[in-house]
Amino acid sequence: MIKVAMTGVYVDDVARAHAFYTGILGFETRLHMDLGDGTLFVTVGAPQGAQPDLQLLLEPGEGPVAEPYRRALYETGLPCIVFSVDDIRAEYERLRGLGVRFTHPPRNQGPVLAAVFDDTVGNLVQLVQPKE
Template identity: 85%
Template sequence: MIKVAMTGVYVDDVARAHAFYTDVLGFETRLHRNLGDDAPFVTVGAPQGAQPDLQLLLEPGQGPIAEPYHEALYAAGIPCIVFSVDDLRAEYARLSGLGVRFTHPPREQGPVLAAVFDDTVGNLVQLVQANE
């Protein structure tokens, strides 16, 4: 069986991304290693043991491949990643209260209720809740 172990998102600033993904979104730090040359290797994941074998790599978004890709996704309004939540309206209210800027509030999108926010480090992120 093959499973997803890690996926990455390009970010403008790894330290700022780490703070946002942990302090605001509520993820926990899984790995934080300094690789020298001011290039940390940082992963986060769902808190409290949820999805213990799945990590999100906060990857530096500089470089000839990363920058155009990263900027094009954002300019096109395409989320770089999708996170699921149990109660999207409650999460929308919590994050809005913390100053998170949403590009669209919760709305029905086929089989899910979805919202999109700016992660402050160059990405749009989608939150979804399955319609029951």
Template identity: 85%
Template sequence: MIKVAMTGVYVDDVAAAHAFYTDVLGFETRLHMDLGDDTLLVTVGAPGGAQPELQLVLEPGRGPIAQSYRGALYDAGIPCIVFSVDDLRAEYHRLRGLGVRFTHPPQRQGPVLAAVFDDTCGNLVQLIQSEG
């Protein structure tokens, strides 16, 4: 059986993204390695041992391919990644209280409740709550 072990998001600034994804979104640091030349290798994951095998790599997004890809997604309003939550409305209010800017509030999209926010690092991120 093939499983997802890591996935990544390109970010403007790895250190700033690390702070946002841990301090605001609540992920925990799995790996934080200084590779020199102001290059960090950082992964985060769900807190409390949930999904220990799954990590999100915060990738430097400075290259022309990453910049074009991210810009096209953002301009089209397409989230680069989707996270699930148990209570979307509560998470929406918590994040708004922390200053997170949502591009659309919770709304039904087929079998899920969904909302999209700006991660302050060059991406749109979607939160979903299963309604089933």
């Protein structure tokens, strides 16, 4: 069986992204390596036990492919990644209280409630909660 082990998100500043994804969103650091020349290899994941094998790579977003891709997604309002939560309204209020800027509050979107926020490092991120 093939499983997702790691996926990446391009960010405009890996160190700032690491601080946001761990300090604000609550992810845990899985890998944090300095590759030299100021290049960091950083992965984060859900807190212990939630999804132990899945990692999110905070990928440097400059370059001829990454920067136009990231910018195009952002400018068209498309999230680069989707995270699920158990209680979207509570998470929305918690994140707003921490200063996170949402493009829209939780609302019906097909089979889920969804909200979208700015991750401060060049991306829009969607939160979803399946409807019961």
